[in-house]
Amino acid sequence: MARRRPPGPAEHPHVGLEVVRLSVLLVATVLLQTTITPNIRILGANPDFMLVIVAAVGLLRGAEIGALFGFAGGALVALALFQPPGVVALALIIVGYLAGRYAETSDLSSGLAPLITVFAASIVASVVLTVAQFLLGREAPVWFVATRVILPVTVLNTLLAAPIFIVTKWWLGGRVERSSEVD
């Protein structure tokens, strides 16, 4: 069985520079999420910049870095807001990992990849967070979760996906890692 190979070996950015860029992006996203996002209310909900950027990092840098970035981002946001660490981090690990796997195993040339990824990631993360909050004793009516949490946040995040992906791609250097494997 022939294995699909990428067009050519991609040049990997210098590790130190990559770490610095990801760290700056992480801190900027945490500040964006905790100070600016709460002031943007559309359709009765706030967009989730952290989720969109984690998905973008996963698409651009693969599953491992996507999952690590998601963990760090979720932990820092929880830390900044005095919330229990681990809840948001869990959801964002899944988002970063799945976005990275999607990028590693699919053709991203269509340009719709960021929108599809963020749309699916928003639903998955919302469901994970809802279940986690329920287990932690925070209850909410199903109609509220569906219409005031999952639906508007998914729509808002999807609308932001393209511009945020473009900015993130510019900041990280725009190199996309492709795995040589086909699952």
Add this chain to the structure above:
Amino acid sequence: MTRHRAARRRVLAAILIVLSVGLLTFYFREPANGPVHRAQDAGLRLLAPLQSGTARAIKPFRDGWNWTAELFRARSENARLQKEVDALRNSVTQLQALQEQNAELTGLVGLKNQGIYPKGCRLVAARVIASSPTAWYSTVTISAGSAQGVKLYDAVVNDQGLVGRVTAVTSDAAEVTLITDQSSYVDAMVLVPHGRSPLGILAGSVTGDLSLQYVDKAAQVSPGELVATSGMKGSIFVRGIPIGVVTSVAQQDVELYQSISVKPFVDFHTLDLVMVVER
């Protein structure tokens, strides 16, 4: 090589998930000065100045955004406010009469009028530097902490009324749980023109609505009446801090208590400057 990379990827994801669940477990099981809480304190010492600077920098844009959003709501808001003004005007008249009577009676028994906040209470001003962006938590982070004298469970107010209470403190910042949060319970009373003020517990919810619970069915409560803190013995809130106004009252035969909805005076979407009431 490919199999090795796939295994490494899965192991990393599993480690991160276990780490997340472990952090969550330790956070809830450890005491307030445990390692995870101390790490949170240390991290906030680094982040709080950045959040404070960002909050100041975006204030003009946030005010512009709110101004634009309010333009669209202006007409309906105007009609609603006009009704509220009429209702409040009636309440003020009645309360003025009660105030005169109260002054006379307290003068008779020799009590000093201390105002809402007891003598010796200090008000510490602080700015909101971060807010929870999700519906699950109604909390804000303020720019005052233990270094400024803020303590756990101190009440937080602004010029409109009761905002919430302090639920976590670090040296330079504090978390305030808003009264609209699901975990918030405030002892409250309805200021009625005649008779004793019905007492109840004001509870928040994930939907952001406030409900006054455990109010006896026999109590006469009407929409438009003011709600304030009752300051019961042992309460962290002093008596008389304005909370909001009753918007609806419902009773069901099978229920023991009335179902009362309250609209808060404070606009939690535009919170900026608050005051911590230090006991």
